[in-house]
Amino acid sequence: MTQGVPVPPPLVRVAERLDVPLTELAALERCDPADLEALDTAIAMAQHAEDLEVRRSMRDAVRFVPAPLRRRVAAALFPADEPAETGAGTRAGAE
């Protein structure tokens, strides 16, 4: 990282989204913040699309589990400590 050069906020968000230290993205520091904003949005959209697909697929898969085991399988795939997915798992498990 270059000393004294302010890190544009979009680059921080890209680093957080990719779960890497800012030093990993040092080459991007000289890029226009508007371009980095667009990059951040593109990554966010790709990750969001994948999140939805994963949730949908796993919910569909739970439907194939025999009814007596369905709730346990849903709990394994959608643990209670992951609020966003708990609802999906519960719904699937309740079917």
Added chain:
Amino acid sequence: MSLTATATPTGPSTGTGHVAVELARLRHELALGADDPTLDFLAELGPTEVARLRRRVVDARHRRHEHRFARLAGLTRFVPVAVCARVAEAALGPLVAARTAEVMPQPDAVRLAARISPDFLAELTTYLDPARSGPLVADLPEPLLVAVGRRMLASAEHLALGGFVGVMAPRASVEVIRDAPGLAVLEVALHAEDAGALDAVVAGLPDATLLRVLAAATDAGRAADAVLLLGVLGLDTRTRLFELLTRLERETQRQVVAAVVARGDWEHVLPVLSRVGPETLRQLLTLPEIADPDVVAGLVRQTAAHAGPHPVP
């Protein structure tokens, strides 16, 4: 891999070099269209930095739900493999099936792959990360790999297929692409990440395939992309390509040589000129693109540089 992988060409249609190839890979990874300009600003970073960023994007996406895929893989141990295969195709979909396969014990994943239809495997493979799934793919029977690869080729999944050059045995890659259209072979080769493996694949392709690639590349105005590949191929393969080039129409020869001149790629071509046969050399040296005085001057400079303390490779 892209959630919206489609049959649209994904290659660097303008042939602007290695950075264009890397940008095409990153766009594909982020499900952006081949002509989407969002990432164009990254071109100034150079191919190595774009490749590094793409690797970070791939790693982040694979880590994101890895714990969930691991749990799913654990559950499959309690289910007959035939049922797993049916659920994978009917419910999981290619993305989750691919990510789950990557974290399954390898023997289980191989058994499962044998029960899944090649059509679904072809879809699933576009979501596999070659770096993570290499050992699994290498364990699959060659006929299955060829069947899956041909389906990917038919769906124009050139970029994804290129990623597996070096993961599949060269013989399997050759079987997949030997009868493919020239531009499809060019696309797969451009996106191959393992230069050594690509060289082995190109060396295994029949003359007819390579002639098709050269002719199709120039017909499509993509001679620069064909020349780009010269830089990653071995000397024997480069020599063979130039021998083959002189079998094609003079206009095709001129376009390829013009692309070499435009890229200044003489360091990959000069060693070839000392190895081709006399008739090939005569044909190449009479092309107006080479006979240009400026080009000759550049050639002399590069020859002098090569002939200095370092012998021509």
